[in-house]
Amino acid sequence: MAAKNRKTPGSRFVKGSYALPRFVTSKKDYDSIDAVAILRMDEDDKIHYYRIDEETGEEDEILSDDAWADFHDLLMQGAMSHDIIPACTEQLEADGWEESECDFEIFNGIVLDMCIEYEDDFQYSCDLAEELERLPKTHDDWFIELLDLWQQSKTFMYVNLAQNEENTEFYPNLRDLGDRELCFSYNDEYIINYLNDVKRGIEKLKNKSKKQQQQTQEGWQQSMSYLIGLTPYRQTNQLLMDGLVELKILYPEVISKILTEIAEYFKNMPCSYTSEIEYRDSVLKFIEQINQSAD
Numbered sequence: 208m209a210a211k212n213r214k215t216p217g218s219r220f221v222k223g224s225y226a227l228p229r230f231v232t233s234k235k236d237y238d239s240i241d242a243v244a245i246l247r248m249d250e251d252d253k254i255h256y257y258r259i260d261e262e263t264g265e266e267d268e269i270l271s272d273d274a275w276a277d278f279h280d281l282l283m284q285g286a287m288s289h290d291i292i293p294a295c296t297e298q299l300e301a302d303g304w305e306e307s308e309c310d311f312e313i314f315n316g317i318v319l320d321m322c323i324e325y326e327d328d329f330q331y332s333c334d335l336a337e338e339l340e341r342l343p344k345t346h347d348d349w350f351i352e353l354l355d356l357w358q359q360s361k362t363f364m365y366v367n368l369a370q371n372e373e374n375t376e377f378y379p380n381l382r383d384l385g386d387r388e389l390c391f392s393y394n395d396e397y398i399i400n401y402l403n404d405v406k407r408g409i410e411k412l413k414n415k416s417k418k419q420q421q422q423t424q425e426g427w428q429q430s431m432s433y434l435i436g437l438t439p440y441r442q443t444n445q446l447l448m449d450g451l452v453e454l455k456i457l458y459p460e461v462i463s464k465i466l467t468e469i470a471e472y473f474k475n476m477p478c479s480y481t482s483e484i485e486y487r488d489s490v491l492k493f494i495e496q497i498n499q500s501a502d
Contacts (some may be wrong), residue, residue: 208320209449218299219347220294220347220350220351220389221291221294221346221347221349221350222290222346223255223286223345223346224286224289224290224292224295224338225285225286225289225290226240226285226286226458227241227282227285227286227343227344227345227346227349228241228242228243228277228281228282228285229241229242230242230243230244230246230274230278230339230342231244231245231246232245232246232247232335232339233245234259234266235257239259239261241281243274243275243277243278243412244256244257244258244269244274245257245258245259245266246329246335246339247335248333248335252333252335253330254271254307254329254330254332254335254338255268255269256269256270256273256274257269269328270329271326272326275322275323275325277328278322279318279319279322279363282318282322283318286349287314287318287347287349289384290310290346291346291349291350291353292311292314292315292318292353294346294350295309295314295350295353295354295357296310296311296314296387298354299354299357300442302391302393302394303393303394303441303443304376304440304441304442305441306419306442307440308440310417311473312355313357313360313478316351316414317353317356317357317360318353320356321352321356323340325338325341328341328447329408354378354389355378358377358378361440377392377393378391378427378489393437395446398434398446398447398450399446399450401430401434402447402449402450402451402453405427406457407455408423408427409454409457409458409461410462412424424461424464424465424500427465428465428468428469430474431451431465431466431469432469434447435447435469435490435493435494436473436490437453438475438489438490438493439485439486439489439490444493447497448493448497448500450500451466451497452500455497455501455502459501462501463498466497466498468493469494470491470494473487473490473491473494474487474491
């Protein structure tokens with residue numbers, strides 16, 4: 208049974224009400240409430256897992272699979288289900304992502320994969336202290352880890368939205384545990400600035416050489432394909448839709464060519480699963496709506 212939490216020190220993103228399961232390295236730190244096992248490097252230079260028998264007070268060795276299964280179960284029964292996943296979902300929905308893209312089951316799968324990966328790391332490690340240091344220690348640590356893995360799991364999450372090679376993630380400061388800032392780079396302000404930059408760029412095209420014009424338009428094609436590729440994941444895309452319709456009305460030759468190339472790219476996108484087909488069709492429908500509204 209998951210334990211209620213002691214006050215989480217320095218929490219910022221998650222107000223923890225349930226304790227996190229933990230591994231300890233000494234018998235004096237062990238308790239049967241939230242301590243899953245005592246970990247120790249034995250003579251074989253491998254990490255071993257022990258529990259205290261409640262009747263005898265003696266240490267009993269257990270399998271790593273059992274220890275990590277209990278760790279996962281305690282995590283999901285308590286802090287993850289009641290504190291951390293709700294905080295992740297609330298953050299993502301506030302940032303405009305579709306509810307279906309950040310529901311409980313998605314994070315449930317991510318947490319299971321995390322625990323399996325951590326178990327593998329512990330199994331093949333010769334440095335217990337290093338592995339324990341890597342394991343998230345607070346509700347905020349788990350929150351940051353989950354959002355990072357969530358964004359990695361999504362199509363088009365590696366794209367360069369800000370046209371800056373150093374900014375290739377939606378939450379680029381997630382790993383910066385010093386200032387603990389979330390920096391969501393895709394929002395209404397970004398879309399407005401992006402569309403205005405394209406508009407100004409098209410006005411200046413005539414002053415460029417043919418080669419420069421081609422390179423510039425290829426850049427717009429890439430960035431627009433990224434933005435349009437995100438539309439199935441977003442709660443609303445009206446601002447982007449209206450902006451691209453306006454661009455096509457003002458500059459039909461340039462934008463029509465770009466949209467045609469983007470549509471061809473998505474039409475030829477390999478699709479093996481129903482979800483991939485639905486994603487592709489949603490993107491193509493968005494492009495079709497732009498063309499219809501601009502004609």
